[in-house]
Amino acid sequence: MLEIDPDAVTSLAWTCGDTSLAFARGEEGGWSYPEDEAFPVDPEAMEALLSPFAPFSAAFVIEDVEDETQYGLDDPACSITIATDAQTWEIRLGDTSAVSSLGLDNYVTYDAAQEDLAQYGLDEPELTVTVDYTTPEDESGTFTLHISRDPEEKAEAEAKAAGADGETDGETDEEETVTAYARVGDSAIVCSISAEEYNSLMAASYDDLRHRKLLTADSFTSETPSQRQEVALTVYLDHETFPQVEIALYRYDGSHCLAVVDGTPACLVSRADAVNLMETVRSIVLGGEESGG
Numbered sequence: 001m002l003e004i005d006p007d008a009v010t011s012l013a014w015t016c017g018d019t020s021l022a023f024a025r026g027e028e029g030g031w032s033y034p035e036d037e038a039f040p041v042d043p044e045a046m047e048a049l050l051s052p053f054a055p056f057s058a059a060f061v062i063e064d065v066e067d068e069t070q071y072g073l074d075d076p077a078c079s080i081t082i083a084t085d086a087q088t089w090e091i092r093l094g095d096t097s098a099v100s101s102l103g104l105d106n107y108v109t110y111d112a113a114q115e116d117l118a119q120y121g122l123d124e125p126e127l128t129v130t131v132d133y134t135t136p137e138d139e140s141g142t143f144t145l146h147i148s149r150d151p152e153e154k155a156e157a158e159a160k161a162a163g164a165d166g167e168t169d170g171e172t173d174e175e176e177t178v179t180a181y182a183r184v185g186d187s188a189i190v191c192s193i194s195a196e197e198y199n200s201l202m203a204a205s206y207d208d209l210r211h212r213k214l215l216t217a218d219s220f221t222s223e224t225p226s227q228r229q230e231v232a233l234t235v236y237l238d239h240e241t242f243p244q245v246e247i248a249l250y251r252y253d254g255s256h257c258l259a260v261v262d263g264t265p266a267c268l269v270s271r272a273d274a275v276n277l278m279e280t281v282r283s284i285v286l287g288g289e290e291s292g293g
Helices: 043-053 098-102 114-120 151-164 195-202 206-210 271-285
Strands: 009-016 019-025 078-084 088-093 107-109 127-134 140-149 180-184 190-193 217-220 229-236 244-251 256-261 264-270
Touching: 009 043, 114 151, 114 180, 127 195, 140 151, 140 195, 180 195, 190 195, 229 271, 256 271, 264 271
Parallel strands: none
Antiparallel strands: 009 019, 009 078, 078 088, 107 190, 127 140, 127 229, 140 180, 180 190, 217 264, 229 244, 244 256, 256 264
8 A cells, every 4th residue: 555665764753642753864864853853863763663664555445435534534543744855645543443443354345335234134233232432531432333143144043943942852052153243333344243242242132231141230229320421322122112221331439330221320230340341342343452441
């Protein structure tokens, strides 16, 4: 995608968050820090910084991008400017984009049109989770995650399960193969997820959540939350009585979070269990790169 000769670079600058740095190469080849000319710049460190751009490759290229927000490029986490005597490049790195968060090694397609979603079961997802989150830096955001199993595989599994009803031959079922997919929001990127990740996310029915499959109620309470909300999830279910469940977890103390279900304070849950719940989703959406508190 990009190939820059490190020896030809005359300047390097970047901005990451609140930090901005710039370096320039002099006529004799040495590097300097213009804001403090006396600052000793390590030439080997500069070579290490430039080496990833010779060459700078991509797992795939997305052309004709219409919405930079889904790739985190409207407000990039980092902007890098590299210049030679002949050309200048600006490289913007997205932060919470669907591309980086799901892990490039897991993508199945990056240009799925609406009519392509059926082959992944994502035209009518089995599970849609909307998550409101707050980072340790008090930055908030929302993402929607769609989950489905391969339609043919799912149909075969359901037929097998229906045929096995009532059979008690004492044989142990073989471990089931699960092929499942995830899609963030309206992204054209579809990624595969593991059987463990699929099963963890699908364990989100009303009874699963109520009866300690994901969260354990250490004690019940009607106490109103007084501290910061950690995470809020809206789980949409194919259930006539409980079509959706809204769960919000608030800080309580060092060991517990206060769980509010459908707007009503319900119980205190282990903070460790709450983190596990958040990481179950983040393992898909953030590729395990970030950890929440």
